Amino acid sequence: MTAEVDTGVVRSTTSSQPALVPAASQRWKRLRRTALVVATQIAILAVFLAFWEYMTSQSRAAAFMFGSPSAIAGFLLQMARDGSLWRDTYVTGIETLLGFFVGNLFGTVFGLSLWYSHFVSRVVEPFVIAVGSIPIIALAPIIIIWFGTGLISKVAMSTLSVVIVALVTSYKGAVGVDPDQINLMRTLGASKFQIFRKLVVPASLTDIFAGLKLTVGFALIGAIVGEFMSSSEGLGHAIFKAGSLYVIPKVFAALVATIALALILTFIVGKVERLLMPWRRHL
Incomplete structure (x- = not known):
């Protein structure tokens, strides 16, 4: 009896090792790849800064x-x-966060809702293209006239920079859902709203979050452009003021702060994506 129990213990122990070792090995490989990527990025940045410092000296x-x-x-x-x-x-x-949230909220909701009607999507398509082709800086004087020179005008500029991109990416994700899966849900008796809520929206998350990462930069650009036009504070104002005085290092200092802000916001979006889409954590 003891021999059988001991044999069973040995077997159960040995059978669990193959399951544990690959998982630990995969985690170690991911850590090594991440460390290698970060080290390479730091090395490239260090070489670039050293070359820059040498040339300017x-x-x-x-x-x-x-x-x-x-x-x-x-x-x-x-x-x-x-x-x-x-x-x-x-x-x-x-300014960037408000424009980012408002622009993505309206753009994503409108883009996903276009899935409901192919006719409506075809009707609004040229209008979306027309609005998206307008340079955002060309709207700045009008935005200032409409909303003044305060916070609202900067948020409006940021929102307009984001909304079309969010609309297009979310609509692309919605219409890209596998038709066979839609037909399967229909045969199971699902309503159009159930198909939209349980299939279309989850399947569109990949494209939506790709758009969110892209629109972080657009929202920041819109806020900076608004500060260029009329502002007494903000990174855009600092860049404009330093540039008008030909203090180039200070311009770059404000640009470094702008880049850092964009990286932080993009990092937060990535964390939210991993939280809402756990199956993508290991990609």
């Missing part, structure tokens, strides 16, 4: 035209000490 004209990493870092520290960096980043961040 050899010529005053180059230093004036392009600044230098050390001068940019100096302005970043100065802006951080006097609080302008945090204040401007906060203002631009609020």
Whole structure:
């Protein structure tokens, strides 16, 4: 009896090892790949900054035209000490977030709803193309006249930069759903709303989140353009003011803050995507 029990223990132990080892091995491989990617990115950035610093140190004209990493870092520290960096980043961040949420909400809802009617989607298609072809900066004077020079005009600019992209990506995801799956749900007695809620929306999430990651940059561009036109604070105002005074390193310092803001927002969108779409965590 003891021998049989011992044999059973050995068998159960050995049978569980093949299941555990590959999982641990896969996690280790993913960590190694991630570490290699991050190390390569850091190395490329370090080489680029070193080359930039060397070239600008050899010529005053180059230093004036392009600044230098050390001068940019100096302005970043100065802006951080006097609080302008945090204040401007906060203002631009609020404008970007509001425009991002409002634009994606309206664009995604409208884009998904077009799945309901092929006729309506064909009717509105040229209007969507026409609105999407308008350069956002051309609307800035009109937006300022309509909404003034405060926060609302910056949010409106950011929203307009986002809404068409969100509409197109969500509609693309909705019409790209497998027709066989739709027909299967119909044969099972599902209503059109049930098909939309249980199949079309979940199947469109991949395209929707791809659009969300893309529109982070568009929302930021819209806010920056609005600050260019009329603003007394924000990263766009800092860039415009430094550029008008030909302080190139300070321009790049504000650009670095803008890039950092975009990366943070994109990272947050990626985290939300992994939370809502857990099957994509290992991709």
